[in-house]
Amino acid sequence: MDATTPGPLAPDVLDRADVTRALAEHDFAAAFALIKKWGGLSQNRIASACQLTPGKVSTIISGQQQVTSFEVICRIADGLRIPGRMVGLVDRPWEARPDVPDQPPPTPVTRLSADDASWFPTATVTLAGDLTRSDLVMDRRTASRALASAALSGAALLESLEGWLQPASGSQSDAGHRGRIGMREVRQLEGTARAFRAWDHRYGGGLRRKAVVGQLNEVASHLEDHQAPSVERGLFQVMAYLAGTAATIAWDSGLQRQAQSYYLLALRAAHAASDAAFGANVLAGMARQMLYQDRPQDALELVHLAQKGARRAAGPRLQAMLHTREAWAYAAMGRASAFQRATGEAAEALAKAGPDDEPYWIAYFDDAELSGVTGGRLLDMARKEPQHHADRAADFIRRALARRGPEEAGRSHALDTIGLAECHFLMGDLTGAVDHTRRAVEAAALTQSSRVRTQLSQLYPYTVGRGASRPMAEARTMIREILSS
Numbered sequence: 001m002d003a004t005t006p007g008p009l010a011p012d013v014l015d016r017a018d019v020t021r022a023l024a025e026h027d028f029a030a031a032f033a034l035i036k037k038w039g040g041l042s043q044n045r046i047a048s049a050c051q052l053t054p055g056k057v058s059t060i061i062s063g064q065q066q067v068t069s070f071e072v073i074c075r076i077a078d079g080l081r082i083p084g085r086m087v088g089l090v091d092r093p094w095e096a097r098p099d100v101p102d103q104p105p106p107t108p109v110t111r112l113s114a115d116d117a118s119w120f121p122t123a124t125v126t127l128a129g130d131l132t133r134s135d136l137v138m139d140r141r142t143a144s145r146a147l148a149s150a151a152l153s154g155a156a157l158l159e160s161l162e163g164w165l166q167p168a169s170g171s172q173s174d175a176g177h178r179g180r181i182g183m184r185e186v187r188q189l190e191g192t193a194r195a196f197r198a199w200d201h202r203y204g205g206g207l208r209r210k211a212v213v214g215q216l217n218e219v220a221s222h223l224e225d226h227q228a229p230s231v232e233r234g235l236f237q238v239m240a241y242l243a244g245t246a247a248t249i250a251w252d253s254g255l256q257r258q259a260q261s262y263y264l265l266a267l268r269a270a271h272a273a274s275d276a277a278f279g280a281n282v283l284a285g286m287a288r289q290m291l292y293q294d295r296p297q298d299a300l301e302l303v304h305l306a307q308k309g310a311r312r313a314a315g316p317r318l319q320a321m322l323h324t325r326e327a328w329a330y331a332a333m334g335r336a337s338a339f340q341r342a343t344g345e346a347a348e349a350l351a352k353a354g355p356d357d358e359p360y361w362i363a364y365f366d367d368a369e370l371s372g373v374t375g376g377r378l379l380d381m382a383r384k385e386p387q388h389h390a391d392r393a394a395d396f397i398r399r400a401l402a403r404r405g406p407e408e409a410g411r412s413h414a415l416d417t418i419g420l421a422e423c424h425f426l427m428g429d430l431t432g433a434v435d436h437t438r439r440a441v442e443a444a445a446l447t448q449s450s451r452v453r454t455q456l457s458q459l460y461p462y463t464v465g466r467g468a469s470r471p472m473a474e475a476r477t478m479i480r481e482i483l484s485s
Contacts, residue, residue, distance in 0.1 A: 009080055013039045023086045028060050028067045028076065035080070036061075049079035074130075089134050119163035121223075121236065124268040128220035128239060131261055135213050157260075158301055161283070164267055165309050168274050181222060186234035189219060193241040194360055200245055200252075209249045216242040233273050240269035240278050241361065244285065251289055253450050259289060277318055280310035281361065287325045296332035303329065316353035317362045320346040324373045331377040339381075343374055372400030372416050379419050386426040394423035414443035414452045418459060425462040430472065433462065437475040441482050457483055 013019060016038060022030040035041055043061070047054040052075065059065040067073060077087050084092045196212050219239045227235065247262035263286045270279035283306035290299040303325045307314075314322070327342035350370055375396030382389035397420045404413055421436035437459055444452050456479060463476035 009035065009039045009041075009082070014082065014086070020086065023082060024088075026067060026073070026087065029063045032057060032061045046080070050075045051079060074134075119166065119168075119268060119271055121168070121232075121272040124236070124239075124265070124272050125220055125223045127265055127268065128216060128243070129224070131265060132213050132217035132220060135258075136210065136217065157286075157298065158305070161267065161302075161305060164271055164279055164283075164305070168271055180225075181227070181231060183231060183234060186231055186238065189215070189238045190234070190241070193238050193245065197241065197245045197361060200249055209246070209253075212242055212246050212249065216246060236269045236273035237275055237278070240266045240273060240275060240282070243269055244278070244282055244361075247282075247285060251285075251292075256289065256293070260286070263289070276310045276313040277315070277359065278361065280306035280314055280318060280322065283309075284322055284325050287329070291325075291328055291332060294332070296329040299332075300326065300329040315358040315362070316349045316351075317358050317365045320350035320353070320370065321362065321365045323349060324370065324377075328373070328377050331380050334381075334384075336381070339377065343377075346370060346374075366403075368400050368403035369412070371396045371403065372412060375400060375416070376419055379423060382423065382426050390423050390426040394420060394427065397423065411447050411449045411452060414440065414447055414449070415455055417443045418452070418455045421459055422462070425459070430469070434469075434471045434475045437463070438478065441475075441478040444482055453483060 013035065016034070019031060019034045019038070022028070022034060032043075032046055035046065036043065041049075043057050044054050046052075047057040050057070050072075052072070056065070060067060067076070073087055074089065074092075076082065077084055077089060078092055078094065081094065083095060192215055196208055196215070199208055200212075216239065219235055219242060223232065223235050223239070243262045243266035247259045247266055250256075250262060251259035263282055267279055267282045267286075270276070270282060283302050287299040287302040287306070290296070290302065303322055307322055307326075310318070323342050323346035327339050327346065330336075330338035330342055347370065350365070350367065375393050378389045378393035378396060382393050397416050400416050401413065401420070404416070417436060418440040421433055421440050424430075424433035424436055440456060440459065444456050460476065460479050460483075463472055463479065
């Protein structure tokens with residue numbers, strides 16, 4: 001096999017039981033070693049075929065680095081012509097053209113990579129098709145190994161997003177089949193996207209994850225046909241909404257790299273639809289992801305990118321939400337004055353919001369949400385300085401709970417209740433802490449959100465070493481039981 005040309009391994013190599021087992025288990029250290037032995041390929045040839053550096057192949061073979069990146073798994077499959085089913089992927093594009101072995105496959109790696117600078121609508125459609133097909137086919141175990149690695153951050157992430165600030169390149173080519181759907185079908189798809197978003201916002205935990213990804217795949221298939229410009233724009237907008245929901249579901253379930261892949265898809269789809277407002281909303285989601293990974297500077301830069309790109313398109317509620325993400329980053333940095341300023345700007349912006357003057361996806365951001373977010377960030381600071389911030393954090397969270405009402409008893413309600421319980425622990429009010437811990441456990445039991453359970457687990461240490469109080473022991477048992485269920 002030429003060192004610069006992807007080519008198939010001999011069939012007898014892929015038929016070997018040891019090679020098959022290593023590939024199925026994503027044990028690429030063993031797989032590469034066996035390919036060197038039985039396939040006659042040098043380390044440099046493996047690296048060239050898979051678009052990897054020889055050094056990276058060396059670290060993989062030595063066991064110093066495991067392959068968990070979805071993009072790298074695709075490179076290996078396409079470069080060595082390993083059928084997708086052998087590594088937990090869908091059939092690769094070249095598998096439909098086995099009679100043309102000398103043609104390099106259209107590697108999805110460059111399309112899925114966060115380093116990809118292409119913002120053309122056709123690239124976005126291909127990205128959606130590859131990502132959703134692989135996600136739907138991979139089983140849960142394989143998906144977790146392939147997609148749960150850490151999200152990109154820093155310059156590598158920010159440089160890949162600069163294309164969002166440029167104007168969209170227009171509609172796709174006239175090539176392909178003529179589309180057969182109209183705006184009526186687009187509105188129906190948008191209604192489905194809206195229902196999925198509402199379901200996830202309330203319950204979390206990915207109960208409808210496969211359904212969201214399946215619907216996203218269907219939208220991508222419609223965009224593969226040549227649609228009328230208005231229909232195409234509407235489909236890209238629906239794609240952005242669905243990909244944003246898929247990203248939130250993945251993030252809420254702890255699949256950070258998968259979440260980032262869907263966030264990037266949502267941002268590109270919003271760009272293709274010329275929807276700067278929703279693009280800013282996506283960047284805010286990416287900023288939140290960075291904040292949960294203790295990367296406040298990256299989060300702040302993402303928020304500023306969102307504010308710059310949607311300066312004219314953002315309504316009062318979106319502006320307010322972006323200010324709260326900005327405030328969150330400042331709180332994480334310990335910049336109390338900047339936090340207060342950004343929180344005040346959020347309140348000023350929200351005061352200008354009307355009842356129905358913005359898209360449905362930002363309607364959730366109201367006075368209750370602002371209070372809850374503000375209380376949560378004050379709680380972050382209270383963990384370091386409880387005497388300065390715990391009382392205020394509790395006041396804001398109580399306000400959020402009162403304004404949400406019982407009909408909103410979903411994920412946000414559970415997170416607020418957990419936060420209020422922690423505030424009481426920090427204030428030394430053990431009676432109130434136990435009472436709110438009980439309520440937090442009851443609220444957590446109504447959701448499937450991994451994030452809710454992670455937050456609940458942070459209450460457990462407060463219940464340890466508090467003497468022989470029977471109520472405290474009961475609260476501790478309740479937390480332990482729901483976390484182990």
